[in-house]
Each structure stands twice: as structure tokens, then as C-alpha cells.
Amino acid sequence: MGIRGLMSFVEDHSNEFFTDLKLRDTKLVIDGYALFHRLCFNSNLELRYGGDYDSFTDVVQKFFESLFACHIRPYVVLDGGCDISDKKLTTLKDRLREKIQAAHSLSVGGGGYVCPLLIREAFIQILTKLQVGFVQCFSEADRDIMTLANHWNCPVLSSDSDFCIFDLHAGFCPLSSFQWRNVNAIKGTQHYYIPAKCFSPGAFCHHFHNMNKALLPLFAVLCGNDYVSPPFVDAFLSKARLPLQGPGSKGRRHHRILALLNWLSHFVDPTEALDKILQYVPKKDRQNVQELLCSSMEEYQQSQAKLHDFFQGGVYVCPDALNLGLPEWVHVALAKGQLSPLISDALVLRRTILHTQVENMKQPSTHRVSQPIRQTIYGLLLNTSADQENMGQKSRLPPMPGAVSEVERLHKSLKTSLVDPVTLPKDHCDLGKLVELPLLRRQRLLLETLKVNRTILEPIPAALKLPIAVSCYWLQHTETTAKLHHLQALLLGMLLGPLHTMVSSPGKEELQPGGAQTLYEELQKVKETPGRLHLETAHIFCQWQSCLQMGLYLNQLLNMPLPEPDLTRLYSGSLVHGLCQRLQASASVEGLLNPCPEAKLLYERLLTATKSCAPAELFLPKRKSSSKRDKHKKKGTSRSKNRVGTTPHTRLWHDRSNRFELLRSETPEGHTEACELA
Numbered sequence: 001m002g003i004r005g006l007m008s009f010v011e012d013h014s015n016e017f018f019t020d021l022k023l024r025d026t027k028l029v030i031d032g033y034a035l036f037h038r039l040c041f042n043s044n045l046e047l048r049y050g051g052d053y054d055s056f057t058d059v060v061q062k063f064f065e066s067l068f069a070c071h072i073r074p075y076v077v078l079d080g081g082c083d084i085s086d087k088k089l090t091t092l093k094d095r096l097r098e099k100i101q102a103a104h105s106l107s108v109g110g111g112g113y114v115c116p117l118l119i120r121e122a123f124i125q126i127l128t129k130l131q132v133g134f135v136q137c138f139s140e141a142d143r144d145i146m147t148l149a150n151h152w153n154c155p156v157l158s159s160d161s162d163f164c165i166f167d168l169h170a171g172f173c174p175l176s177s178f179q180w181r182n183v184n185a186i187k188g189t190q191h192y193y194i195p196a197k198c199f200s201p202g203a204f205c206h207h208f209h210n211m212n213k214a215l216l217p218l219f220a221v222l223c224g225n226d227y228v229s230p231p232f233v234d235a236f237l238s239k240a241r242l243p244l245q246g247p248g249s250k251g252r253r254h255h256r257i258l259a260l261l262n263w264l265s266h267f268v269d270p271t272e273a274l275d276k277i278l279q280y281v282p283k284k285d286r287q288n289v290q291e292l293l294c295s296s297m298e299e300y301q302q303s304q305a306k307l308h309d310f311f312q313g314g315v316y317v318c319p320d321a322l323n324l325g326l327p328e329w330v331h332v333a334l335a336k337g338q339l340s341p342l343i344s345d346a347l348v349l350r351r352t353i354l355h356t357q358v359e360n361m362k363q364p365s366t367h368r369v370s371q372p373i374r375q376t377i378y379g380l381l382l383n384t385s386a387d388q389e390n391m392g393q394k395s396r397l398p399p400m401p402g403a404v405s406e407v408e409r410l411h412k413s414l415k416t417s418l419v420d421p422v423t424l425p426k427d428h429c430d431l432g433k434l435v436e437l438p439l440l441r442r443q444r445l446l447l448e449t450l451k452v453n454r455t456i457l458e459p460i461p462a463a464l465k466l467p468i469a470v471s472c473y474w475l476q477h478t479e480t481t482a483k484l485h486h487l488q489a490l491l492l493g494m495l496l497g498p499l500h501t502m503v504s505s506p507g508k509e510e511l512q513p514g515g516a517q518t519l520y521e522e523l524q525k526v527k528e529t530p531g532r533l534h535l536e537t538a539h540i541f542c543q544w545q546s547c548l549q550m551g552l553y554l555n556q557l558l559n560m561p562l563p564e565p566d567l568t569r570l571y572s573g574s575l576v577h578g579l580c581q582r583l584q585a586s587a588s589v590e591g592l593l594n595p596c597p598e599a600k601l602l603y604e605r606l607l608t609a610t611k612s613c614a615p616a617e618l619f620l621p622k623r624k625s626s627s628k629r630d631k632h633k634k635k636g637t638s639r640s641k642n643r644v645g646t647t648p649h650t651r652l653w654h655d656r657s658n659r660f661e662l663l664r665s666e667t668p669e670g671h672t673e674a675c676e677l678a
Helices: 006-012 032-041 053-069 089-107 119-130 142-152 201-207 213-223 230-240 248-264 270-278 283-300 307-313 319-324 328-335 341-349 366-382 431-436 439-450 462-477 484-494 496-504 506-511 515-528 535-557 573-585 589-593 597-611 626-635
Strands: 018-023 026-031 072-078 133-136 156-158 172-174 192-199 351-353 404-410 413-419 650-654 661-666 672-676
Touching: 006 248, 026 032, 026 142, 032 053, 032 072, 032 119, 032 156, 053 072, 053 119, 053 192, 072 119, 072 142, 072 307, 089 404, 089 413, 133 307, 133 328, 142 156, 142 283, 142 307, 201 213, 213 248, 213 270, 213 283, 230 248, 270 283, 319 328, 328 341, 328 431, 341 351, 341 366, 341 535, 366 404, 366 413, 366 431, 366 439, 366 462, 366 535, 439 462, 439 535, 462 484, 462 535, 462 597, 484 496, 484 535, 484 573, 484 589, 484 597, 496 515, 496 597, 515 573, 515 589, 515 597, 535 573, 589 597
Parallel strands: 026 072, 026 156, 072 133, 156 172, 351 404
Antiparallel strands: 018 192, 172 192, 404 413, 650 661, 661 672
């Protein structure tokens, strides 16, 4: 997360603190968190509609293709869960509040930057497909990144200003000046390079009276990083009478940075500077302040984790994780990105942070609908055997070890609530042996949680079984009632992945010449014109994404009883919102799918499966009041009726195009069936 104002400060002095690089033929350690945020926010991707993961995938693929063309060997390092000391909790909550404000701004037509909910999971899938080496650290990755880069003597690519403080042997390349879209050829050769700039700590310190580099961690702490609260720093700066004024917020921050650097440059080493700082602190507080400063400065020292062993042999040893006594399979799965950091947060800290989407801020958080899934996750993690209860960090847990504290949005602020785990059968209570349970037993727990019968998934392709199971759960639990066009749009959007495969595999087109290509191009046109953001629709699809996210996490924790879906082509927010607009206006599902019989057949299977779990009212038309009908007659309107000729046992419904119809029959027992008329 870094030091606010430092990155812009050093970039304002680019000619003094940076050297030009022609990056090629080297290893490159990449801050994964910084990279996927940069590619998401700086690639003109649409952020209002919940995420265009296909477009994001294309950008990520092009990024790594540029690296491969220059023989740059990337190694991506991802952050894991929250630090077990919880010293950054205040900072994390502040950042979460900022995301809420940004999401609200986007929801009402303003600007802002909010990552789609499943961006991290999609990013990991892309890395896996491209065979890019990556590791997920147990907690924050910065120190591990520095240690790995220094071991290999290669640069770090990030946007985190903390890397201006670390003593990196081969330097730090900011993403802002990494011109991966501008691959150049070396004159007279067939070799390529990426223009980049490399921050030099030596040049930085030389500019400030040859300051000792060992003072940089103290500078970071005093400047206000993620570990030290501003009130202490402000009190010290006020007493030390450093000149801090400047025009504008950026000016004030830059003056603060300049003042601190000039002040620190007069000291030989950190010990001398610390002694001077403590003179400005009341005697009764000096011991605590000294311990706080020293522990915060240690965050800029090398870590004990040896990531090079992981990349060479698949072994990741993290002392903090080992001390907790986690089951071996959990430790390995976390490192390989096969379990989410939410899992380690729930297990170790008994707390999870639920990230806000572009949703209706006047309604409850969209994560509320998926809480029962999380309760099963918590049950698997916390209903542990006696041996697991003796974990080394037991004393760090909250006073109610049987519950998990969830931090989420409440309107435009934060709330924290305790959520109890579900009580599970005894054979699910030993986390260490969870993966050893038979496949059918693990699958049964997943589907029981999602309230889906396994038989309805049998006709569904493997890659879509989990999304359809989640959609069935969503239809039964959504708090903002989903309409038929929402379900239709969602299922049509799921065709994008199979269609992409079909148009990329010429053999498939022999079945229907041009059909898949025609439909794929039509969907792309819809995606390009999604229309205005309808907040109720956005909220409904945000609920679906929350259900999918938690369904993914539960599926991972149960060691994949259902195949993991390809998120990169599963959901495109712009497409689904655009389809909603068209279906409400005049478009026909049947007419849209007619060019491609294969896609039409798949859609019908998906619709049939979800119908079995959908509330009956989903397929019922809305009745117009007599006053509204009379009003339309007087105005001479010719809008098509939603409902035609209903009887107690048969209802025939037409959409507004009069081309997509559903016939419903009620049995004496009150059960309903639906079929699509050709």
C-alpha cells in the first residue's frame, strides 16, 4: 500500500532519481496485486457493470506476451491474508471506506476505481493458462518480493512506493513508466526490449546530502506508512518544528517529505536519529514509541521466506504459517492460490473483509445473500478437532472463537457483525482430513449448501455445473427479486465462453457454418452498448457475483468436488446489462440464438436446470391494474400484453416481442412446470 505522496514525489524528480532501462533477457519479480489493479484501471475497461472479465483477460494476455517477446521471465507474487498481528487493520478499514465511496460514485454516474469482485480469481486463472509462475504469500508480500528479487539480482515491477525504501540490488521499476505496450526492437537485431525506468535508492540518498540508506525505513515510518498512525507522526513533526506548509494537499505532502529527508540527512545512522526523536516524546511514552518505531522499521528488512525454493521445487516455507500449526494441505493450497486469503483470515483471525461492488448503497450489502455459504465455510474451518484447537496462535483469536467477525458495507459506511458457523457432521470436523473424504461426500455438502439436486446438473457441461448450481441458489435467496430477463441475460452471457471456444476451433464451425461466429459478433455488439446503468439490475447481478465468489471458495475448500469454471469468459457485466436492456425492450431470446443451434441447445439446458429451483413467480407476468389498462386504452397505446388468456391451470406468457413464450401448467399439488415453445 505504501507511503502516500512518495510515489508522486519521486516521479516529479524523475530525471534525478530514475535511470532509463531497456528491459530484456532477465527475470522480473512482479507485485501481482499492483499489476492486476494497474491493468484493470489503466486499460479503459468498463467498471460500472460488475466487470468485463473477458476484456481484462485480453489485456493481461497482451501484457505477458510483451514480456515473452523480450525474453523477460516473469514471477508473480501475490499478497495473502491480513497480517496476523492485525497492525494494519485501521489502514485496511480506511481503504475499504474509500472503495465504498468510489463504488457509490460509479453507481450514480460519477467516476471512480473499483476492481470487479472476482478479478483476483480471474487473474490467477490467466496466470495458470499462460504458465506464468506465481505464488500467494501467507500475508503481505512486499518483504518476500524484495528477498526474492535480491536473491536473483533482478528488478521488481510494482506501483507500491514501499519499494523506494527497500534496498533492492537491481532496482524498482514503477508500473507507471513500464511501457509494455511499446515493445521496441534493438537496431540491427531481432531482439526486443521494453522501455522502463528504474528507481535508484543510491541517487535518491545522494540527492539528500549523501544520506545513509539505512535511514530510509525510519523516513518511511515518520512519513506515515501503513503501520504508524498519523497522530503520533504529526505530534512529533510539530514539536520538531519542521517546515511542512505548501499549497494544496500534494504540496503539503511533498513539503513534509522534503522536510523529513533534509532533517534525517544530518544523522549518521538510525540509532542516532531515534535518540533525537525520543527527546520529543514524553518520558512515560518513550519505551512504547521506541518499540513501535523499531518494529515498523523491521518491515523493510528481508523476510525468512524462500520463494526461490517454491518456484524451483514447489516448496514454500513461511515461519508465521508454520507456527500456526495449519494442516499441510491448507498451507500448500494457499501458496498455490488454490485457496483464497479469505480462508486464512477466517481461520487465523476469525475475521473476514467483504469487498464492496458497484451496487445500490441504499440496500443491504449484496454479500448478505451469500452468508449461508460462508457459514458452511466457517463450519469447515472452525468446527475442528481437539488437535486443531491447540494451534500456536490461539491467544490471538477473538474472545468468541466459535464465530467469525465480518466487515462489510452498511449504506456508505462499515459495519462489523458476528456470524456463527453451521454445525456439520462429525466426519467434516477435522480440517486436516477434509480432502481425504470421498468425492461424493464432499460434493453432497457443496450441493446441499447451494440447495441443488445433483441430477439437475447432469445435462450441464462440466465447466458450467458450479455456475448453474450457484445460480439456482441465487434465485432462491436473492433479496432484490430477480426477473425473468435477468436470468435470461445471465444465461446468455454464460454462452460467451463456449462461443469463444467454437470460433477459435474451426472444426466446430462445420456443424453450422458461421453460426457461432455470427452469434459471438452479435453478443460483442450488445456488450459495446450496455446502455445506462440500472441500479436495481446492478444490485441483482452483484448478489449473483457474491454467491459465485463464495461458491468458488467453498468448492476450493472441499478440494473441487465440481470443476472450477473458467471465470475469464463466464461473466461480462456490460454484455449482461446490455442483454437486459434488449430483452426488456424488443429482443427475442429465440431470435438471437437461431443462427447457432449448438448455443441454443446449451441455453435451453441451462434454463431448464435453473427453472427447477426458481421461484414460481419468476415466470409469471406482472398484472396491470385496471386503471393502468384503461389509461393505455385511452391513450391509444398498442403495447403487447404480458399475459394472454389465463385459466386456473394454464397460463401463456409472451414477452414484449411476442416471440419468446413460456407455457406454465399447475398440477393439483401446486407444483409448476415450464417449457419453451418453439
